[in-house]
Amino acid sequence: MATVNKNLSDYDKNTIPNAKDFRFGIVVSEWNDNITEGLYKGAFETLIENGVSEENILRWNVPGSYELIFGAKKMQQYNVDAVIAIGSVIQGETKHFDFVCEAVSQGIKDLNVIHDVPVIFCVLTDMNMQQGIERSGGIHGNKGTEAAVAAIKMAALNNL
Numbered sequence: 001m002a003t004v005n006k007n008l009s010d011y012d013k014n015t016i017p018n019a020k021d022f023r024f025g026i027v028v029s030e031w032n033d034n035i036t037e038g039l040y041k042g043a044f045e046t047l048i049e050n051g052v053s054e055e056n057i058l059r060w061n062v063p064g065s066y067e068l069i070f071g072a073k074k075m076q077q078y079n080v081d082a083v084i085a086i087g088s089v090i091q092g093e094t095k096h097f098d099f100v101c102e103a104v105s106q107g108i109k110d111l112n113v114i115h116d117v118p119v120i121f122c123v124l125t126d127m128n129m130q131q132g133i134e135r136s137g138g139i140h141g142n143k144g145t146e147a148a149v150a151a152i153k154m155a156a157l158n159n160l
Helices: 034-051 068-075 096-114 130-135 143-159
Strands: 024-029 057-061 082-090 119-126 137-138
Touching: 024 034, 024 068, 024 143, 034 057, 034 119, 034 130, 034 137, 034 143, 057 068, 057 119, 068 082, 068 096, 082 096, 082 130, 082 143, 096 119, 096 130, 119 130, 119 143, 130 137
Parallel strands: 024 057, 024 082, 082 119
Antiparallel strands: none
16 A cells, blocks of 8 residues: 555645745545545645635536546646545445546546646545555655645746
């Protein structure tokens, strides 16, 4: 497990570019909202801690992780410097998990290839609910924090 010895919320603030002039879009899946709200909180707080003003953070909700692709595509059109796609897919008893995870990862990859606004993949694909809890503000920190750091770095890269 990649996060077993890593806290996702640990980062060196000195390595983060100045983000005060950037605008960010965050698209949040409503499915597994006990997980996605924690991820959103981590992302939002990290953006604020790194100089982004609240009015420069735009949030949209979508029904599930599958819909993140369309939501992120539309968000790219709203004069943002980066988009964070937040979702949670928990393994069940059917292959649905595999189809959703594959589609979402490929869809977000495609948005990064086709368009000029980076989309950050903050979709937890966990085997059980406990893993999601541990990575959305629990013992392993918050993947939302990590996604916000990535969004700031990619926005800075895109604005060179």
